[in-house]
Amino acid sequence: MAGRLIGVGVGPGAPDLLTLRALRCLQHADVIFAPSMAPDVQSRAESIVVRADPDLKVRRLVFAIIRDEDARRAAHRAAAAEVVDQLSAGRSAAFITLGDPNIYSTFHHLLREVRRIDPEVAVETIPGIMAFQALAAEASLVVTDDVESLRIVTAADGPAGIESALQDLASTVVIYKGGRHLGAIVDLLRVHNRLDGAIFGELMGLEGARVAPLGLVDERSAAYLSTVIVPPGRSTP
Ligand SMILES: C[S@@+](CC[C@H](N)C(=O)[O-])C[C@H]1O[C@@H](n2cnc3c(N)ncnc32)[C@H](O)[C@@H]1O
Secondary structure, three states: OEEEEEEOOOOOOOOHOOOOOHHHHHHHHOEEEEEEEEOOOOOOOHHHHHHOOOOOOOEEEEOOOOOOHHHHHHHHHHHHHHHHHHOOOOOOOOEOOOOOOOOOOHHHHHHHHHHOOOOOOOOEOOOOOOHHHHHHHOOOOOOOOOOEEEEEEEEEOOHHHHHHHHOOEEEEEEEOHHHHHHHHHHHHHOOOOOOOOOEEEEEOOOOOEEEEHHHHHHOOOOOOEEEEEEEEOOOOO
16 A cells, blocks of 8 residues: 555644644645545534635545444444545545544544554654644633643543542643533532633634633533633642
């Protein structure tokens, strides 16, 4: 297989947060693939690249979010076969992904299946600006300073998964995939005395975007594309 597979991070939403390296790669790739919920649905990643350069042509690969593990794996295998077809013909294939391709990304799922077919496939990734970085910039929030640490956690399965991170008062905690559980996350932050200063960002750089102090958000749930930054904690006096 002579072609090269490139995982390209396209940033969180605003087209001008697509890096020059990513844009050049997309303009030179033989084919650009984008994950999509269905063949007729434009993904957020696709919307970013076509706003950055309307001449770019994107091919959709269906990556439905299915709970059933077998069905999901079958979809990933079908997508990988389509990519391998291009690579086998000696073409370079870029696969676009929101934010950074090495953080919670469908690129990794695709690559696992491509490597099943060809373990020697040539691969590279191009980093992308992550949602929490855009949120911190928007909210003028210093993410870490001095000896503070940073933890990135997922609340995809509910807020229980973030509890141990919240107990570490010296760490800033970035919560991904928590939109569905926003109310429960607020409750938990309150219990841990960490709601004060927490920032919420939804659909950053996309239609319907909003940034607000989390304590002022009334809804108990928000879009899947929601991120929370919890600054380092203070012990109760
Ligand atoms: C599958 S992960 C993708 C992460 C991405 N690879 C990154 O580096 O930021 C999806 C999660 O990223 C966050 N996210 C990505 N884009 C976002 C956006 N435009 N606004 C708010 N959160 C976003 C949300 O927490 C969302 O649930």
